[in-house]
Amino acid sequence: xxxxxxxxxxxxxxxxxxxxxxxxxxxxxxxxxxxxxxxxxxxxxxxxxxxxxxxxxxxxxxxxxxxxxxxxxxxxxxxxxxxxxxxxxxxxxxxxxxxxxxxxxxxxxxxxxxxxxxxxxxxxxxxxxxxxxxxxxxxxxxxxxxxxxxxxxxxxxxxxxxxxxxxxxxxxxxxxxxxxxxxxxxxxxxxxxxxxxxxxxxxxxxxxxxxxxxxxxxxxxxxxxxxxxxxxxxxxxxxxxxxxxxxxxxxxxxxxxxxxxxxxxxxxxxxxxxxxxxxxxxxxxxxxxxxxxxxxxxxxxxxxxxxxxxxxxxxxxxxxxxxxxxxxxxxxxxxxxxxxxxxxxxxxxxxxxxxxxxxxx
Amino acid sequence: xxxxxxxxxxxxxxxxxxxxxxxxxxxxxxxxxxxxxxxxxxxxxxxxxxxxxxxxxxxxxxxxxxxxxxxxxxxxxxxxxxxxxxxxxxxxxxxxxxxxxxxxxxxxxxxxxxxxxxxxxxxxxxxxxxxxxxxxxxxxxxxxxxxxxxxxxxxxxxxxxxxxxxxxxxxxxxxxxxxxxxxxxxxxxxxxxxxxxxxxxxxxxxxxxxxxxxxxxxxxxxxxxxxxxxxxxxxxxxxxxxxxxxxxxxxxxxxxxxxxxxxxxxxxx
Ligand SMILES: Nc1ncnc2c1ncn2[C@@H]1O[C@H](COP(=O)(O)OP(=O)(O)OP(=O)(O)O)[C@@H](O)[C@H]1O
Ligand SMILES: [Mg+2]
Numbered sequence: 001x002x003x004x005x006x007x008x009x010x011x012x013x014x015x016x017x018x019x020x021x022x023x024x025x026x027x028x029x030x031x032x033x034x035x036x037x038x039x040x041x042x043x044x045x046x047x048x049x050x051x052x053x054x055x056x057x058x059x060x061x062x063x064x065x066x067x068x069x070x071x072x073x074x075x076x077x078x079x080x081x082x083x084x085x086x087x088x089x090x091x092x093x094x095x096x097x098x099x100x101x102x103x104x105x106x107x108x109x110x111x112x113x114x115x116x117x118x119x120x121x122x123x124x125x126x127x128x129x130x131x132x133x134x135x136x137x138x139x140x141x142x143x144x145x146x147x148x149x150x151x152x153x154x155x156x157x158x159x160x161x162x163x164x165x166x167x168x169x170x171x172x173x174x175x176x177x178x179x180x181x182x183x184x185x186x187x188x189x190x191x192x193x194x195x196x197x198x199x200x201x202x203x204x205x206x207x208x209x210x211x212x213x214x215x216x217x218x219x220x221x222x223x224x225x226x227x228x229x230x231x232x233x234x235x236x237x238x239x240x241x242x243x244x245x246x247x248x249x250x251x252x253x254x255x256x257x258x259x260x261x262x263x264x265x266x267x268x269x270x271x272x273x274x275x276x277x278x279x280x281x282x283x284x285x286x287x288x289x290x291x292x293x294x295x296x297x298x299x300x301x302x303x304x305x306x307x308x309x310x311x312x313x314x315x316x317x318x319x320x321x322x323x324x325x326x327x328x329x330x331x332x333x334x335x336x337x338x339x340x341x342x343x344x345x346x347x348x349x350x351x352x353x354x355x356x357x358x359x360x361x
Numbered sequence: 362x363x364x365x366x367x368x369x370x371x372x373x374x375x376x377x378x379x380x381x382x383x384x385x386x387x388x389x390x391x392x393x394x395x396x397x398x399x400x401x402x403x404x405x406x407x408x409x410x411x412x413x414x415x416x417x418x419x420x421x422x423x424x425x426x427x428x429x430x431x432x433x434x435x436x437x438x439x440x441x442x443x444x445x446x447x448x449x450x451x452x453x454x455x456x457x458x459x460x461x462x463x464x465x466x467x468x469x470x471x472x473x474x475x476x477x478x479x480x481x482x483x484x485x486x487x488x489x490x491x492x493x494x495x496x497x498x499x500x501x502x503x504x505x506x507x508x509x510x511x512x513x514x515x516x517x518x519x520x521x522x523x524x525x526x527x528x529x530x531x532x533x534x535x536x537x538x539x540x541x542x543x544x545x546x547x548x549x550x551x552x553x554x555x556x557x558x559x560x561x562x563x564x565x566x567x568x569x570x571x572x573x574x575x576x577x578x579x580x581x582x583x584x585x586x587x588x589x590x591x592x593x594x595x596x597x598x599x600x601x602x603x604x605x606x607x608x609x610x611x612x613x614x615x616x617x618x619x620x621x622x623x624x625x626x627x628x629x630x
Contacts, residue, residue, distance in 0.1 A: 050530055072529045085527035089545045098541075102532030146531070 001064050003028040003186055004049070004154060008058035011044050011210075018044045020210035021058070026188060026203075031180050033189045035197040036207030037233070042190040044210075046156050049188065050079050062153065073102075077154035078147040082162050084139045086131040092118070092142050093127040099150040117149040120179065137168045144176075148183055157189045161196065173199055194234045198222065206230050222281075227359055231279040238282065238326050242358070244274040252358060254278055258322030263297045263353040270358070280356035285328035287316050287341060288348045296350040302326070304345045316341065318349050392598035400592035412595035416603065422583070426607070429579040432494075433562040436501040440509040440558050441551060443502065448513035448550075449543075452520075463514065466507050474504070478571050485572070492574035500568040505561065509554035516550025517543070552619055560608055580604055 002025035011019040019041040026032045034042045047053040049060060051072035060067045067075060078099065087095050093114050100110045118124050121141040131139060140160060147155050161169045161176075177200055180187050191197050197204050198218040205215040206229075214226040225231035228239060242254040242262065247270040254262040262278055291299070302318040305325060309332075316328045328349055330340065341347055392412050395403040416422050451462045469477060481500050485491040490499075520543065528538045566581030573579075580600065587597030 052526060052530075072526075073532050073534060079527070079530045081523055081527060083521070083523055085521065085523040087524060087527075087542060098528070098533075099531040102537065150532075 002026060003030075003063065004188070005061040005064070006045075006058065007061065009045070009048065009055050009060065010057040011041070011048060011053065012056050017210045019048070019055070022207075022210070022212050023058075024205055024212060024215060026186065028186055029184055031177070031187045031189065031200060031202045033191060033197045033201035033204045034207060035191060035194060035204050035233075038192055040207040041210040042192075042207060043158055046079070046158050046188065046190055049154070049156055050077065051075050076152055077156060078150070078152040079156040079158065080143045080147045080160045082159045084131075084143040086139060086142055086146070088131050091128050091130055092123060092134070095131070095142055096145045096149050099146060103150055113149055117145045120148070120182070121145045121175075136164055137172060140164065140172060141175075144179070148179075148185065151183070152185065154186050154188060157187060159191055160189075161191075169196075176200060198234070206233060208233075224357055225279060225359065228277050228279075228361075231277075231357075231359060236282050236327060236329075238280045238285075239359075240278040240280070240324070240326075242276060242278045244270045244272050244276075244358070246272065251353070254358060256322075259300060259320060259324075262356075264356060264358055265354045266358050270360075274360060276358055276360045278356050279359055280326075280351060282315065282327040282329040283313075284355040285326065285349050285351050287318065287328045287330055288350065289341060289345065291348055297353055298355075299348055299350040302347055302349055304341050304343050304347055307341070307343060314340075316347075318347060320349070388598045388601055391594050392602050394595050396593045396595050400594070402594055409595070412593075412599035415596060416599055422600070425578060425580055425583055426603070429563055429581070430607075432498065432501065432579060433559045435498055436505060436562045437509075437555050437559045439498070439502045440506055441554070444506060444509035444513050444554065445547075448510050448517050451510075451514050452517035459518075463511070466510050466514075469507070475567065475571075477503075478568060481572060491572065492577075494573070494577055496572040497569050497577050497579075500572045501562050501565065504565075504568060505558040508557035508561075512553040512557065513547065513550040516547050516553075520546055548619075552615065556612065556615075559611075563604060563608060 004026040006022050006024045009019055009022040010017065022045065034045060036042055044053065048055055049067075051067065051070060054068070062076070087098065090098065096114045096117055097110050100113055105113070114127070115124070118127055121144055123138060123141055123145065126134065126138060126142075131142065134142065140163075143160065147157075161172050164172060173196060189197075189200060198221075201218055203215060203217055204221055206213045206221065208229055214221060214230045216224075216226075221230060221234055225234065225237075231237050231239065240256050240259070240262070242256045244252065245255045245261065246253040247266070247268075249267060250265070252264040252266040252270065254264055256262055256278065264278065286296075287304075291301075300320050302320045304316055305319045306317040308315040311332070313329050313331050316330065317325050318328060319325050326349060391402060393408045393410070394405060395409050395411060397403045447466075451459055451466075454462060478500060481496070481503065482491060485496050485499070490496055524542050524546075525538050528542050533541060563579075564581045564584075566579065566585045569577045569579050569582055584597050584600045584604070587593045587600065591597075
């Protein structure tokens with residue numbers, strides 16, 4: 001049985017469906033992420049799990065038992081708030097001890113667990129400091145320690161790294177993964193940063209306008225997005241409008257108006273004439289100067305419009321015959337050589353037939 | 362820049378020196394003089410400790426001091442208990458209604474203080490509570506309640522609601538949330554309110570005079586009596602100084618206690 005389950009979860013604010021018919025199951029021990037743009041309903045879901053808000057329809061089940069009517073203080077789960085919400089009048093140790101005191105643990109146990117947990121987040125030497133004496137990253141870790149110390153069944157994290165600068169954010173991501181593995185507590189993590197979601201999660205639910213668009217492992221989401229929105233939201237991608245020409249079990253031929261035929265692979269039986277998008281990651285496209293070296297089936301002539309040298313890779317924006325611009329990411333692997341092409345160069349772009357996916361509209 | 366600063370700070374400085382420091386020094390000086398035969402001060406011969414000797418010789422003065430502090434403490438306590446729920450309610454109400462509620466709290470100031478006390482005489486007279494200690498305390502609480510509500514409200518309004526949610530999320534019941542989060546964070550507000558109630562109550566003479574009985578005399582009445590009725594200015598001055606010293610000592614003690622016990626609450630005060 002899943003640890004946490006949403007059944008047709010719905011929350012409306014007036015005419016707005018902030019959460020719309022969401023059904024998901026989260027397994028014990030999972031690092032599960034709700035990912036989506038601002039306003040898509042992530043916080044609303046988290047508040048309903050914590051019990052600060054109640055669904056208008058549907059149900060949330062923990063271990064198969066409905067949480068309806070259970071007040072927040074009685075739910076065996078804790079939240080790490082985006083603003084941290086540390087108690088300003090308590091020391092770091094006092095903050096971390098709070099949930100244990102609420103659970104009426106013995107003084108001895110409280111002392112041991114507080115010390116253990118502070119060691120876990122590398123804050124042993126800050127036990128007697130007050131929150132206003134800490135840096136952002138340290139506050140963040142106190143909030144984590146406070147959420148973890150009483151070993152909840154579930155830890156909810158609402159954009160916990162949102163307030164940190166890029167470098168600290170990356171450090172905390174690494175720590176967060178290690179921490180979750182170490183304590184084995186199920187994490188439900190909320191973010192609008194797709195890279196963060198990909199880096200941290202076992203599974204990600206991509207949300208839009210209160211609905212879950214796709215729920216999958218990070219690599220699945222990246223390589224097999226379910227629709228244009230997911231493809232576009234996660235990572236960089238080229239979307240080419242196409243129509244199915246021929247579909248067989250092994251080969252799918254797509255017709256791109258003004259461009260020609262694209263060879264792809266899709267085991268689904270598709271009807272000829274079906275419209276959609278061909279989604280292709282920039283790093284799976286090669287850019288060549290000679291037609292001969294581009295000996296792949298999908299090969300199109302174009303002109304380099306722009307290039308961005310990024311150190312390890314170069315991003316080429318290539319205008320194709322029909323005028324649409326396609327982005328290709330090429331590693332700068334050759335020693336002593338920075339760029340392979342210049343702006344204005346005529347080039348050939350090509351990709352393997354199994355590089356992209358067809359997304360039905 | 363410097364000249365502007367001088368220009369801006371000069372008027373209040375002159376005002377305070379002329380109308381606060383000078384009279385205070387005159388009172389100190391007066392306490393070391395002999396009373397004149399028909400009021401005022403006798404011609405200066407030598408500094409006299411007569412007023413202080415008189416004050417310490419008679420236990421009645423110590424009793425009146427003690428009673429005054431008791432009344433002030435009781436008034437402050439009742440004000441805290443009454444003001445807290447009100448301030449909390451105002452702080453929790455929608456932003457638009459808050460201003461109206463605050464206005465209602467300070468509205469009584471729009472009418473004359475003595476008129477309001479006379480109203481209490483009419484209220485308490487028919488139920489036989491006039492001229493009792495109860496009447497004095499009730500009057501004191503009535504007069505000073507807004508001075509407790511306003512600083513408390515200002516403090517409570519700034520509390521981050523996320524803190525209460527965090528406490529609840531971590532397992533705290535409503536009762537525990539109040540005592541572990543709201544109350545400790547509101548201590549600075551309680552302390553400012555207490556100072557604004559306790560100190561004025563100590564010096565207040567109108568309320569006990571109008572609502573209290575013969576046994577309800579407080580320091581304020583005593584001091585007023587020395588200046589206006591007994592014509593013993595040195596004794597009145599000495600009493601005033603004793604009162605000031607006692608209040609300053611108490612304030613110092615409170616500040617010291619606050620520094621030790623209020624760590625972290627500055628964040629919301
Ligand atoms: N209490 C409320 N009253 C009315 N509308 C609300 C309320 N809470 C949330 N909403 C609306 O519901 C939608 C979802 O809000 P929510 O806070 O869940 O978004 P989010 O995904 O967490 O966004 P963000 O990434 O910006 O935090 C938003 O359009 C928001 O305006
Ligand atoms: Mg949010």
